[in-house]
Amino acid sequence: xxxxxxxxxxxxxxxxxxxxxxxxxxxxxxxxxxxxxxxxxxxxxxxxxxxxxxxxxxxxxxxxxxxxxxxxxxxxxxxxxxxxxxxxxxxxxxxxxxxxxxxxxxxxxxxxxxxxxxxxxxxxxxxxxxxxxxxxxxxxxxxxxxxxxxxxxxxxxxxxxxxxxxxxxxxxxxxxxxxxxxxxxxxxxxxxxxxxxxxxxxxxxxxxxxxxxxxxxxxxxxxxxxxxxxxxxxxxxxxxxxxxxxxxxxxxxxxxxxxxxxxxxxxxxxxxxxxxxxxxxxxxxxxxxxxxxxxxxxxxxxxxxxxxxxxxxxxxxxxxxxx
Amino acid sequence: xxxxxxxxxxxxxxxxxxxxxxxxxxxxxxxxxxxxxxxxxxxxxxxxxxxxxxxxxxxxxxxxxxxxxxxxxxxxxxxxxxxxxxxxxxxxxxxxxxxxxxxxxxxxxxxxxxxxxxxxxxxxxxxxxxxxxxxxxxxxxxxxxxxxxxxxxxxxxxxxxxxxxxxxxxxxxxxxxxxxxxxxxxxxxxxxxxxxxxxxxxxxxxxxxxxxxxxxxxxxxxxxxxxxxxxxxxxxxxxxxxxxxxxxxxxxxxxxxxxxxxxxxxxxxxxxxxxxxxxxxxxxxxxxxxxxxxxxxxxxxxxxxxxxxxxxxxxxxxx
Numbered sequence: 163x164x165x166x167x168x169x170x171x172x173x174x175x176x177x178x179x180x181x182x183x184x185x186x187x188x189x190x191x192x193x194x195x196x197x198x199x200x201x202x203x204x205x206x207x208x209x210x211x212x213x214x215x216x217x218x219x220x221x222x223x224x225x226x227x228x229x230x231x232x233x234x235x236x237x238x239x240x241x242x243x244x245x246x247x248x249x250x251x252x253x254x255x256x257x258x259x260x261x262x263x264x265x266x267x268x269x270x271x272x273x274x275x276x277x278x279x280x281x282x283x284x285x286x287x288x289x290x291x292x293x294x295x296x297x298x299x300x301x302x303x304x305x306x307x308x309x310x311x312x313x314x315x316x317x318x319x320x321x322x323x324x325x326x327x328x329x330x331x332x333x334x335x336x337x338x339x340x341x342x343x344x345x346x347x348x349x350x351x352x353x354x355x356x357x358x359x360x361x362x363x364x365x366x367x368x369x370x371x372x373x374x375x376x377x378x379x380x381x382x383x384x385x386x387x388x389x390x391x392x393x394x395x396x397x398x399x400x401x402x403x404x405x406x407x408x409x410x411x412x413x414x415x416x417x418x419x420x421x422x423x424x425x426x427x428x429x430x431x432x433x434x435x436x437x438x439x440x441x442x443x444x445x446x447x448x449x450x451x452x453x454x455x456x457x458x459x460x461x462x463x464x465x466x467x468x469x470x471x472x473x474x475x476x477x478x479x480x481x482x483x484x485x
Numbered sequence: 486x487x488x489x490x491x492x493x494x495x496x497x498x499x500x501x502x503x504x505x506x507x508x509x510x511x512x513x514x515x516x517x518x519x520x521x522x523x524x525x526x527x528x529x530x531x532x533x534x535x536x537x538x539x540x541x542x543x544x545x546x547x548x549x550x551x552x553x554x555x556x557x558x559x560x561x562x563x564x565x566x567x568x569x570x571x572x573x574x575x576x577x578x579x580x581x582x583x584x585x586x587x588x589x590x591x592x593x594x595x596x597x598x599x600x601x602x603x604x605x606x607x608x609x610x611x612x613x614x615x616x617x618x619x620x621x622x623x624x625x626x627x628x629x630x631x632x633x634x635x636x637x638x639x640x641x642x643x644x645x646x647x648x649x650x651x652x653x654x655x656x657x658x659x660x661x662x663x664x665x666x667x668x669x670x671x672x673x674x675x676x677x678x679x680x681x682x683x684x685x686x687x688x689x690x691x692x693x694x695x696x697x698x699x700x701x702x703x704x705x706x707x708x709x710x711x712x713x714x715x716x717x718x719x720x721x722x723x724x725x726x727x728x729x730x731x732x733x734x735x736x737x738x739x740x741x742x743x744x745x746x747x748x749x750x751x752x753x754x755x756x757x758x759x760x761x762x763x764x765x766x767x768x769x770x771x772x773x774x775x776x777x778x779x780x781x782x783x784x785x786x787x788x789x790x791x792x793x794x795x796x797x798x799x800x801x802x803x804x
Contacts, residue, residue, distance in 0.1 A: 187615065213615065219645060224604045224638035231608015234593065237615060239608075254601050267586045267594060268577030269799040303800050327802035 163346055169339040171313035173202050175320040180210055189216040190242030199244050222252035230260050233275040246281035247291050260329040261304030275329040282335040282373055283471055289459035294424040299331050300400035307400040309333040311375030313343040318352030335373040355402035363393035366481050367411040369434050370421040371397040378421050381477035409442050416447035417484040421477055426454035448484040453477050491761045492770055494536055498528040498749050499774035501552040504561055507782055508568055512728050517568045521582050524552035526723035529748035530655050531556045533696025537704050545593040545606045546625040548583035557592035561781035571788035578791040600630040603639035610648035621707045622650045629660020631674050644681045647712040651703050654717045661726045662734035678715035690720030691746045
């Protein structure tokens with residue numbers, strides 16, 4: 163197994179799927195000649211050509227709407243949104259078209275569509291370019307929302323997404339691109355809609371996903387030194403949401419902290435906490451705590467921006483509160 | 486065109502007219518829910534356009550879509566059944582009036598968000614271009630849709646990528662109750678295509694043969710690789726925007742003036758003048774159409790409701 167970055171893992175998945183299936187193609191802003199704003203599609207244009215690595219105008223509704231139409235004809239487009247913040251310009255096409263069409267026309271329309279979008283804060287890009295609006299998209303039935311936290315999952319889930327018959331929003335965290343991990347070579351598939359235990363433990367359950375997996379694991383390491391064994395559950399996809407490993411873990415630990423990068427109100431933590439209360443109320447020994455971004459538009463200033471984002475210490479103190 | 490082709494067009498137009506008149510009654514009886522947008526007055530537009538397409542050409546339109554469905558070859562039965570929300574409807578009762586489709590007949594809907602289907606149409610054409618299919622996508626939309634961003638993004642993309650698509654603006658003079666002059670910077674809609682370097686035309690939408698003639702030419706040119714082209718069709722809806730429209734924005738005089746140009750009446754007169762058919766023969770066609778619609782209504786009323794499985798089984802392909 164090779165130890166590669168998340169960027170390389172995603173790039174590998176795309177490359178292999180395009181080699182495997184001529185119906186797979188990429189469209190988006192600067193995906194071609196430029197090689198991808200985050201260099202994920204570097205080298206693709208020269209290898210696959212302009213027809214399969216399509217540079218688009220800066221027009222998000224046309225990118226997503228166009229990808230929907232192409233998917234309806236049986237192609238498997240991978241549409242790239244330079245950042246998830248630009249998804250708002252294509253919001254109707256994502257949540258009101260892609261998420262509805264299969265159902266609304268009685269099952270006759272099929273959209274094997276993947277939308278790759280880069281999200282997350284912490285890069286001093288200011289309030290409009292730093293959001294983690296994953297929960298908003300996860301609200302809509304008909305859409306699947308996948309957000310990997312490790313390079314291996316990124317590869318396996320992206321391959322699964324490209325082969326799926328359903329519209330999928332695939333969220334990549336910008337500050338994870340350099341993260342390294344063991345990634346199986348070749349045809350490695352991770353099924354969509356399966357949460358997983360990223361670290362076993364017995365004292366408390368930390369539920370998280372994407373970038374927050376990284377800092378949750380760091381918090382768990384620190385806690386272990388103090389004799390507290392945290393079990394970390396990685397959701398991997400928000401819709402479908404696989405609660406089984408979460409509930410199973412909670413029944414063992416009776417305590418949970420949910421960690422997300424987005425805002426707390428109406429967020430992933432709210433949903434997970436509610437589900438724990440609904441499905442495992444008899445096992446609750448302490449109120450579920452939510453660790454999330456402070457509810458402000460993110461500032462540009464580095465120190466202040468970092469202050470607003472969830473940190474290892476926030477998780478540690480939340481864990482200590484529920485113990 | 487053979488005599489049977491002319492009669493077929495006439496038949497389609499009368500089916501649409503009778504079907505929608507019955508739909509209005511069914512709506513008033515509370516048997517059709519939601520919104521109901523009637524195409525009455527505009528029948529010549531889609532009938533003429535779609536008569537010029539080949540089976541491989543894709544059709545996509547907005548929410549005033551019952552007539553387009555009939556022209557694409559859907560039966561009156563499955564159209565009325567969809568209006569009644571029945572399992573036998575073309576969208577299994579999941580879509581209703583605004584969301585009719587039959588992808589096997591290359592009819593891609595029936596879209597209710599103004600302008601949102603234009604980028605999707607560009608994608609359909611991209612699919613054909615990518616797969617070297619010699620097919621044209623016909624995308625119809627109203628004058629109101631030309632003021633929203635989707636229109637501009639889609640037309641621009643279609644020109645940049647030289648997509649095989651025929652953009653057709655059905656200018657029925659009003660976006661809901663707002664006249665073109667009050668909503669659009671240019672009242673001659675076709676001028677907007679100039680901004681994208683796209684060839685554009687205008688035609689009288691009350692004359693089915695004129696619409697067909699220009700559509701045939703444009704389908705042919707686009708099929709030969711001309712890239713996207715734009716057609717503005719002047720037309721008028723004789724009924725309100727939807728059921729329950731108080732119509733304060735237009736005078737009855739104006740409506741009557743347009744109604745004198747009834748597309749079915751014009752076509753009837755022309756067929757007699759051209760000696761294609763006599764009054765009796767055309768009236769017989771109209772009777773057949775009326776009978777077809779009556780049977781469709783009976784079929785739809787007798788059809789079963791969809792089961793809840795249809796809902797849950799169609800949220801995703803892979804559950």
